[in-house]
Amino acid sequence: MTISPDLLLLASTFSTVFLAELGDKTQLATVAISGTSNRPLYVFLGSASALVLASFLGALLGGGLAEVVPAQLLQLAAAIGFLVIGGRLVINALATKQEQS
Amino acid sequence: MWSPQNKAILQLPVAVIRSGSNTVAAARSASALNGQSEPTTNAPTAGAIFMGTFATVFLAELGDKTQLATLLLSAQSGRPLLVFIGSALALVASSLVGVLLGRWLAGWISPQRLELLAGSLMLLLGSLLGLQAIGPWLTELFL
Numbered sequence: 001m002t003i004s005p006d007l008l009l010l011a012s013t014f015s016t017v018f019l020a021e022l023g024d025k026t027q028l029a030t031v032a033i034s035g036t037s038n039r040p041l042y043v044f045l046g047s048a049s050a051l052v053l054a055s056f057l058g059a060l061l062g063g064g065l066a067e068v069v070p071a072q073l074l075q076l077a078a079a080i081g082f083l084v085i086g087g088r089l090v091i092n093a094l095a096t097k098q099e100q101s
Numbered sequence: 102m103w104s105p106q107n108k109a110i111l112q113l114p115v116a117v118i119r120s121g122s123n124t125v126a127a128a129r130s131a132s133a134l135n136g137q138s139e140p141t142t143n144a145p146t147a148g149a150i151f152m153g154t155f156a157t158v159f160l161a162e163l164g165d166k167t168q169l170a171t172l173l174l175s176a177q178s179g180r181p182l183l184v185f186i187g188s189a190l191a192l193v194a195s196s197l198v199g200v201l202l203g204r205w206l207a208g209w210i211s212p213q214r215l216e217l218l219a220g221s222l223m224l225l226l227g228s229l230l231g232l233q234a235i236g237p238w239l240t241e242l243f244l
């Protein structure tokens with residue numbers, strides 16, 4: 001029995017990307033957002049579509065946006081997003097704690 | 102750390118998840134009742150959650166190792182569509198794992214503690230990502 005090379009490529013891409021993504025910052029962010037949000041479905045849709053679009057740019061457009069805008073600038077924007085969400089969660093948690101005591 | 106009071110709080114998210122609604126909204130409305138609230142006392146809308154998650158994840162993922170791996174595999178194999186499908190399926194699966202893990206944690210940890218943990222995690226990730234972004238610029242400045 002022979003496995004079609006197409007299927008092999010599909011499976012190897014899937015396992016490479018899936019394993020690389022486990023415990024990655026994006027997945028941790030998804031855990032954090034989903035754990036503290038009331039709408040897991042929309043967190044899933046948002047995260048999944050962002051990842052699919054990023055991989056679309058990677059596979060079909062060959063880098064895409066990173067060639068137009070420097071990658072460092074994008075990372076900085078993402079970092080600011082993480083910090084804003086994190087700061088809001090911490091402030092919220094501390095405010096709730098203060099009320100309880 | 103785990104006082105009887107905490108135990109009572111722990112019951113809340115479990116009950117709320119069973120009823121299919123919201124843990125954080127419960128915490129937020131509790132804080133609103135106490136008169137100490139942020140401008141957005143209402144739970145964020147579905148669209149806001151979607152867009153917030155999308156923007157955060159999309160920006161963080163551009164230029165990331167996964168995207169570079171996809172780029173490489175696509176160029177190597179000469180079958181960009183197949184590589185895209187494999188990679189997209191893997192990313193959707195990993196999102197699903199992340200969301201389910203978050204919901205599972207919400208059943209075990211009180212909303213307030215989870216917010217603190219998640220917030221600290223996001224601050225840590227943000228700092229690392231920020232350092233990574235301005236790292237080359239910093240070394241240029243000081244070396």
